[in-house]
Amino acid sequence: MQQSMLDAIQQLPEYQQLVKNRSRLAWTLSAIMCSAYFGFILLVAFQPAFFEQIVWGDTITIGFPLGIGLILLAFVLTGIYVYAANRQFDALTQRIREQVHA
Structure with a gap:
């Protein structure tokens, strides 16, 4: 892909929304998983009697x-x-494709 096309895609509001929404969801889900996992490990380390x-x-x-x-x-x-x-x-990806190929 040419750099000018990449720059044009990155300027699209749909692309910016896609990146923002995907990042927010990924970070939120990662934080939930890491919190649960490290909470479990800390419980094992500091409260083994539990x-x-x-x-x-x-x-x-x-x-x-x-x-x-x-695991679940x-x-x-x-x-x-x-x-x-x-x-x-x-x-969102489909809308971006439609705008690029229009």
Whole structure:
């Protein structure tokens, strides 16, 4: 692509909105995941007795469902991003393409 075309695309309000919305969502979801993960690690490091709580049967402690919860959180956050990308970001990208090829 020629530099002039790239510059023209970057000046489009739709492109600026796409970058802004995508960045905001990505940073928000990343902050949620990092907070959950580091919260779990800090809990393990500074309150190991918390993980001695038995929640099921004689052997399943609270750490197991919390760990599974972290994994599921990652899937949910990925799903949120994919949903937003398919619904909002793709529409903005299509409008940008239409303006460029017009």
